[in-house]
Amino acid sequence: MRYAAGIICALSMALALALPARTAWGDGDAQGRMKFLTQKKEPVNIQADRVEYDRKTDDFNAVGNVNITQGASTLTADKVTLNQTSGNAEATGNARLVTDGNVLFAERMKVNFNTRLGVIQNGKFFVQKGNYHITGASVERAGENEYVAVDATLTTCDAEAPFWKASASRLDIRMDKDVTARDVVFRIKDVPVLYSPYAWFPLLKPRTSGLLLPGMGYSTKDGTRLIESFYWAPVDNFDATVTADFRSQRGVGVGAELRLALDKDTSTNLNGYFMDDHKAGENRYNLSLKHQEKFTDSLSGRLDLNISDRQFYRDLTETAKDRTQRSIDSNAFVANRWDWGEGYIFSQYTKSLDLNDDVTVQRLPELGFDVYKKQLFDVPVYLDMEGSAAYFYKKTGVRGGRFDLFPKFSGAFNLGGINITPKVGYRETVYDLGRDGADGFDDERGLFGAGVSAQTGLFKRYSFDSGMLEGIRHTLEPMVAYNYVLRRGGTNIPKFDGLDTFGRKDMLAYSLTNRFVIKYRETGDHPRVDYVTLRLGQFMDFYGDNGPSVEKRKLSNLYGELTYKASVTVTLKNDFRYDFASGGLPSVDTDIRYTDRQDRWYVGLGQRFSKDTEPTFMSPSRFDFFTPSTDFVSDFVLTNAAADERVNFLTGEAGAKITDNWKVDGKLWYDIHTHDLRETDLSATYMSQCWGLTFSFTERPGGRQIMAMLKLKGLGNVKI
Helix, strand or coil, rough: CCCCHHHHHHHHHHHHHHHHCCCCCCHHHHHHHHCCCCCCCCEEEEEEEEEEEEEEEEEEEEEEEEEEECCCEEEEEEEEECCCCCCCEEEEEEEEEEEEEEEEEEEEEEECCCCCCEEEEEEEEECCCCEEHHHHEEEEEEECCCCEEEEEEEECCCCCCCCCCEEEEEEEEEEECCCEEEEEEEEEEEEEEEEEEEEEEECCCCCCCEEECCCEECCCEEEEEEEEEEEEEEEEEEEEEEEEEEEEEEEEEEEEEEEEEEEEEEEEEEEEEEECCCCEEEEEEEEEEEEEEEEEECCCEEEHHHHHEECCHHHCCCCCHHHCCEEEEEEEEEEEEEECEEEEEEEEEEEEECCCCHCCCEEEEEEEEEEEEEEEEEEEEEEEEEEEEEEEEEECCCCCCEEEEEEEEEEEEEECEEHHHHEEEEEEEEEECCCCCCCCCCCEEEEEEEEEECCEEEEEEEEECCCCEEEEEEEEEEEEEEEEEEEECCCCCCCHHHHCCCEEEEEEEEEEEEEEEECCCCCCCCEEEEEEEEEEEEEEECCCCCCCCEEECCEECEEEEEEEEEECCCCEEEEEEECCCCCCCEEEEEEEEEEECCCCCCEEEEEEEECCCCCCCHHHCCCCCCCCHHHHHHHEEECCCHHHEEEEEEEEEEHHHHHEEEEEEEEEEEEECCEEEEEEEHHHHHCCCCEEEEEEEECCCCCCEEEEEEEEEECCCEEE
């Protein structure tokens, strides 16, 4: 369990800021240790009901409501004896020392106001930062940076009977280094739940080694589940987490994650998991390695390796995103940059989690370069170029090499407030597929492209002298783009990736963006301002032969995006496509959320609908004459999906603070087509001043899961 860091932080802060160190007056050794700690003296002011001064000993004896101040420190007690020369003071009866908001209580306290040395008995500390409460039968300073606490306890709970606390018979503290503890006991409601005869804690380090808080739960798919992890941080730039994952219906899984950072540009993350799955009757495994490195100022590399059994993500992961993965990629990338551009080597291996890997295309490897855009002849005309050579491999089907070169020119002009960008380029692609054992290239394709885009912005303000609205600012941003591509050759080329789908093109695109800023008349400290954005876009294909379907058309669907954000309370996001031919909506996605102004509750609704097999759309802002035509298939070609393949579901979410301590949250996914709840997530959280508990319930096809998580504020780590 984590609790050492809390002890470390609290004790060190209390001792450094609030606690005077030990001074055993009359002990020659103690006086010797005091010499190197002597600080600059500050004036000491004394107030009390009665103050007596002994000239022979230079002692002040203060009795009744004693209040002694020095700088930021204040000592109060029933009785205090203070030596003006040495600064030694002994306080008894409700002794209380306050320093920078940190408070020290004790029955008997010895303090030196000059050196801040001292010893206390039956003391109690309150450290404001972190809200730590520490008690000790005695705490003494054994050296400049060394302390000893006997019969010490720690908690972050304000209650007299704390929900949790950690105790030790002895703590040996070396500031900025470590703490060793004896007879360590962790208690909940004064019930001991963990004991160790010896413990070691790294001191004042944000990354501390030790056992983490365990997790527990139950699911109908996995049975009872217990998770325990150990965190190890031996040096500042390396740490690791080792996890034991017990699932009663499956077995015990072992996971490990290692993280290494040599500098800001070089790091490694290795994550692995293995389980002998009794339920599935097979070994389950997952391994991922992410490494990036900067070899020189210009040369850098990246490695992303992912290995997994086919059912791992579907059966053993928690999030919907992980469970629905259909493939995993492993890739390696090395690039070198120069002033004029960059060159790279890239390889990618894809493992399908659904299909046979025999038909999956692998890129092994690709070599390429990019020449950065460069201005020519001191005029707003620019040249850039890219090229690549790649080998594609499949166990079954066409495989071979591809060579591609693409130089292009562009311009940037402003005419009367309109930004005009013309483009022209030529793309040559050749293939070596080894067909029929012939030498040389098997096929070749050339693409000549030209295009132009124009964009501007207009705005107008509307002011109102009365009513709830103070004003509206409307901004209009129209954009139009035309792209023409002439294609020759390439009648028998494979389809390795999107580059191979480029074809002839004669397209006109437009987009219109409306932005509204609505300001309401001020009615308080927080005036209300609403923001509304509406984007519309559409394409016209003059060829009308973009897709494989027999039924084709020239005008694409109308694409729209609507966002609305009200002050604090309401947010709305919506995107849709409207089919002018049928008068219907091929796809609609909506999310709306309302949050109470006092943040006491919220409610949200979402909707997802698409009847296309490929509901993709390229925004006109990214419209280019070499954009793959497959991005427009669903907008130009009538390829509706079968009813059982359509995406059509609703989401709902809600949450509320029931009391100051309790809150509940819930979310569900409802499949309109199958009339099933695809997933339901419910949680209830109790959070007190120093601890919290969360219960969560998840139901999805294949099982239910119940989890509980205990959170103890200020709890750190313990190494046992």
